[in-house]
Amino acid sequence: xxxxxxxxxxxxxxxxxxxxxxxxxxxxxxxxxxxxxxxxxxxxxxxxxxxxxxxxxxxxxxxxxxxxxxxxxxxxxxxxxxxxxxxxxxxxxxxxxxxxxxxxxxxxxxxxxxxxxxxxxxxxxxxxxxxxxxxxxxxxxxxxxxxxxxxxxxxxxxxxxxxxxxxxxxxxxxxxxxxxxxxxxxxxxxxxxxxxxxxxxxxxxxxxxxxxxxxxxxxxxxxxxxxxxxxxxxxxxxxxxxxxxxxxxxxxxxxxxxxxxxxxxxxxxxxxxxxxxxxxxxxxxxxxxxxxxxxxxxxxxxxxxxxxxxxxxxxxxxxxxxxxxxxxxxxxxxxxxxxxxxxxxxxxxxxxxxxxxxxxxxxxxxxxxxxxxxxxxxxxxxxxxxxxxxxxxxxxxxxxxxxxxxxxxxxxxxxxxxxxxxxxxxxxxxxxxxxxxxxxxxxxxxxxxx
Numbered sequence: 373x374x375x376x377x378x379x380x381x382x383x384x385x386x387x388x389x390x391x392x393x394x395x396x397x398x399x400x401x402x403x404x405x406x407x408x409x410x411x412x413x414x415x416x417x418x419x420x421x422x423x424x425x426x427x428x429x430x431x432x433x434x435x436x437x438x439x440x441x442x443x444x445x446x447x448x449x450x451x452x453x454x455x456x457x458x459x460x461x462x463x464x465x466x467x468x469x470x471x472x473x474x475x476x477x478x479x480x481x482x483x484x485x486x487x488x489x490x491x492x493x494x495x496x497x498x499x500x501x502x503x504x505x506x507x508x509x510x511x512x513x514x515x516x517x518x519x520x521x522x523x524x525x526x527x528x529x530x531x532x533x534x535x536x537x538x539x540x541x542x543x544x545x546x547x548x549x550x551x552x553x554x555x556x557x558x559x560x561x562x563x564x565x566x567x568x569x570x571x572x573x574x575x576x577x578x579x580x581x582x583x584x585x586x587x588x589x590x591x592x593x594x595x596x597x598x599x600x601x602x603x604x605x606x607x608x609x610x611x612x613x614x615x616x617x618x619x620x621x622x623x624x625x626x627x628x629x630x631x632x633x634x635x636x637x638x639x640x641x642x643x644x645x646x647x648x649x650x651x652x653x654x655x656x657x658x659x660x661x662x663x664x665x666x667x668x669x670x671x672x673x674x675x676x677x678x679x680x681x682x683x684x685x686x687x688x689x690x691x692x693x694x695x696x697x698x699x700x701x702x703x704x705x706x707x708x709x710x711x712x713x714x715x716x717x718x719x720x721x722x723x724x725x726x727x728x729x730x731x732x733x734x735x736x737x738x739x740x741x742x743x744x745x746x747x748x749x750x751x752x753x754x755x756x757x758x759x760x761x762x763x764x765x766x767x768x769x770x771x772x773x774x775x776x777x778x779x780x781x782x783x784x785x786x787x788x789x790x791x792x793x794x795x796x797x798x799x800x801x802x803x804x805x806x807x808x809x810x811x812x813x814x815x816x817x818x819x820x821x822x
Contacts, residue, residue, distance in 0.1 A: 400654050407661040413637055414668075415602065415618055418565040420595025427622025427636040429629075430614065432660060434559070435474070437601040437617035441555040442475035444599050444624055445516025446482050459513060461500060463530045464489040465520035466557060467773045467782040486782060488775035491733045493528035493704035495519070501538050508546035516553040519597070521590060522561030525771040525789045527687075527709020532556055533596040553624075556597035560606050561709060563680040565591045566673050577674060579681045586708045587684070599624070604664055607793065614660040679795055683710035686792035689799055690763070693806040698722065700809070701729030703772050703787050713771040713787040716751050716809065718820075733785065739778035746820035748786040754810060755788055762804030763797070765790040 408430050416426040431437050446460055462469065462476070462484050469476045476484055487500045500517075507514050517539070519530035532554065539552060558565075567584050568591030575581065594600060599619040605612055619625055622636035671679070690712045694700040699721060703713040717725045732744045755767050770784035790805070 400658050404654065404658050404661060407658070407665055409637075411661065411664065412616070412618065415604075415616055416637060418562075418568065418591075419597075419600055419602075419618060420568060420592070421618065421620045423637045425621050425623075425636065426618065427625045428616055428618040429625070430616050430657070430661070432613050432615070432657060434601065434603045434606070434613075434615040437615045438469065438557060439475040440617045440625075440628060441557065441599055441601045442469060442516075442518065443628055444619065445518055445553050445555040446476075447515040447553070459483045459485065459507065460515055461503065461517045461552075462486050463495050463517075463519045464773050464775060464782060465495070465523045465528060465530060466518045468770075469518065470782075486775055486780075488737075488777075489528070489773070491730050491737075491774075493523070493526055493707060493772060495530045495535075497531060497534060497538065500535065501542065504539060504542050505546075508542055508548050513550065514552045515550075516555060518555050518557070520557045520559070521594060522558065522564065522709050523704075523707075523772065524559045525711050525713045525768050525787065526704040527561070527707035527711055528704045528772075529561075529590055529593070529707070530556075532593040536596040553599070554597045556594060556600045558594070558600055558602045560603065560711070561590070562602050562604060563607055563676045564708075565594060566677050566680065567591050568594075570677065577678055577681075579677070580685065583681055583684050583688070587680070590708070605660065612660040612663040614664050680710075682795070682797075683792045684708060686710075686797055686799075686802060687712050690790060690792065690802050690806070693802060695726075697806060697809060699725050701725040703729070703785065710792045711789055712792070713768065713789045715747060715785075715787050716754055717747065718750070719810075733774055736783045736785075737774055737777055739776055741776070741783060744783070744785065750820045751788065752786065758808065758810065761808035762801040762806075763790050763792075765805070 408428075411430070412426070412428045413423055415428070416423050429437060429440060442460075460476070460482060464486060467486060468474055470484060470486070476482065485503055487503070488496050490496055504514060517535060519532055519535065521529045521532070523529075536554060539554075542548070543551060564587045567587040570579075570584060570588060572581055572584070572588075598621075599617065602616045602618065604616055605614040668676070687710050691702055691705055694702060694712070694714055695705075699717045699719045701715045701717060703715070705726075715725075715729055717728055721728065728747075732747065735741070736744045752767060755765075765788050767786070768789045769786045771787035771789055772785045773782040774785060775781070776783040
């Protein structure tokens with residue numbers, strides 16, 4: 373790659389200059405309005421929604437914008453009237469939404485169906501279509517479908533455009549007028565949207581086309597959704613939290629915000645954008661908006677493209693090195709993202725790590741979680757003993773999920789996760805990390821009993 377953007381500390385200096393101008397509280401409201409309208413317009417172009425009738429809500433909390441997205445998918449307003457039972461299809465990548473304290477947990481009148489992922493982490497489209505067809509055949513409403521683009525730890529994405537096409541086909545077959553609302557969560561990978569209109573013919577940034585073509589497909593997929601919840605501050609180059617719910621049609625937001633003007637892009641002068649939080653958070657909200665705007669201005673779209681492509685290349689290189697080590701199984705090895713989730717196995721098991729991992733997941737899908745848990749405990753003990761070398765990794769108890777078919781719930785898969793977000797990370801750092809993984813002579817305890 374050529375023309376690598378300025379280091380992140382330069383962008384942070386620009387952010388600090390912007391934040392130094394936020395002390396005048398009398399101007400806070402108008403500055404928030406102006407920045408949100410500007411950033412909403414920019415996001416609309418990235419997602420592919422166009423800039424007419426688009427609406428959005430900014431928040432310091434990503435769970436809050438996810439909650440709004442779930443409400444859109446369920447068809448339930450804040451004060452629901454009598455209505456039919458709501459059926460919502462949830463991709464395995466969005467399983468966290470069903471957990472206690474999350475948007476879909478315990479809401480009365482909602483029947484949720486979890487769509488399984490296969491052993492490679494991809495949504496099983498045939499299962500989703502079978503359930504939709506069964507509902508339409510029986511005259512049952514399906515109000516929404518909740519998908520994800522780029523699971524945080526593994527990078528696995530759902531095929532949004534394919535889901536939309538299959539849903540349209542089944543509706544036409546069975547004469548169903550009401551279309552399910554497709555809500556897409558983007559928890560980490562929003563810079564990939566920047567590749568939607570990248571000129572691969574000229575390739576002005578001299579990027580690896582093999583690296584960015586899958587990113588271009590992901591960017592095009594986002595436009596097939598009806599709404600997106602985007603964590604704008606969770607990439608690594610925006611230092612403050614900020615999330616956005618963006619919808620194709622602002623009218624969809626009106627039942628959720630009955631007492632406020634819905635923020636939208638319609639060519640008119642922006643009015644006051646309603647605040648999802650209390651007024652006491654206005655200054656923090658302004659700081660987050662200014663931080664994102666300053667980072668985008670300093671790095672620019674090309675700078676973020678370079679950083680995103682570099683992250684993907686580093687993640688691919690780490691996967692390659694882990695496969696060479698022989699005793700590491702990678703979760704969702706074909707997925708695209710800056711995170712690499714993997715499980716270590718005892719070196720005595722040889723080069724069968726990938727095969728063993730697939731067997732563990734298949735057993736967990738059938739209801740036998742013992743092999744998965746045995747290796748998780750062994751791996752966690754190994755992880756706790758090692759220091760930091762080259763790359764910082766983290767232990768994630770639920771790096772991915774697979775559906776336990778007999779129990780009909782999502783089974784978490786623990787893994788070690790390394791995220792390639794640091795702009796100065798090199799292949800030498802990755803080599804040092806892989807070399808530091810315990811080898812056959814360094815593992816004191818035996819392999820778990822399978």
